[in-house]
């Protein structure tokens with residue numbers, strides 16, 4: 001038995017299955033899927049499982065992860081999801097097949113870089129339809145820039161347009177938003193005199209429309225990460241009950257118990273601030289059996305988002321390198337040297353998979 005903790009275990013068969021369940025439903029509606037690997041820091045075995053599950057290509061916000069996968073022999077193609085900065089253009093052209101774009105100046109510099117490397121590069125021009133992250137707010141400007149790319153930038157191939165929803169502004173993807181994107185695509189197609197290859201309707205949150213059968217025809221691409229990796233947000237946060245074709249336990253975090261004590265649940269003494277400068281509000285649950293785990297916020301971000309696999313075990317709190325769980329009502333007797341396992345939320349996975357001292361183990 002492997003005794004190195006914290007351990008992040010990946011079930012490749014569950015990842016493959018999640019990918020193929022999603023790809024199957026999308027392709028039935030003419031939608032291809034970019035498998036987004038940034039949630040697990042581009043772990044190459046996971047990326048390969050996305051491709052094996054039928055994803056058409058792989059996407060990440062970070063070039064570093066795309067390089068990592070390419071060097072591990074995962075073939076791609078690769079889409080860069082965060083619009084590149086001017087400083088990133090040499091690597092964008094070198095390592096990525098397609099990128100999202102939202103600035104005319106960047107597209108011009110991209111053309112120059114492509115010329116320098118004697119390569120072509122595909123782009124999706126992003127529209128902002130209300131979520132207020134990347135993308136053109138001014139629709140006329142988006143159409144103009146698409147025409148400019150089409151006419152004046154011979155090394156830049158305008159593959160399509162896209163939108164992101166539900167990430168920063170928490171705007172829900174709806175058929176109306178998708179129809180806005182389709183209307184914009186029609187304007188671009190009219191202006192450039194040809195059909196666009198890709199009309200990209202968003203991320204995991206847009207998959208809801210595929211699931212419910214309300215995705216307007218014409219949206220032919222989605223970029224999906226969380227729903228393949230964890231399948232949690234739509235099932236638990238959105239409360240979609242008939243999505244149990246997705247496993248929520250493809251990733252398992254296991255941590256070691258380094259102390260077990262009976263202590264009060266309410267801090268004793270004059271309260272000021274915690275390790276992160278916050279003033280938490282504590283509830284007095286009386287005396288507790290508390291286990292201390294050798295892992296903390298530095299490993300998982302928000303410890304309260306962890307999903308304990310043990311029934312009746314709850315996460316009480318954490319500092320950067322310690323996590324306290326209440327095991328008072330736990331069905332097993334937890335002792336020093338035992339381990340405790342969790343399913344993960346997206347933020348947990350983002351932190352865990354990026355740490356050099358978290359052991360990653362892939363199983364079938």
Ligand SMILES: *Cc1c(COP(=O)(O)O)cnc(C)c1O
Nearest residue numbers: 036081164203204223224225226
């Ligand atoms: C991260 C990201 C995605 C995938 O988001 P999920 O919610 O994990 O599916 C899609 N598109 C862009 C532009 C992203 O940055």
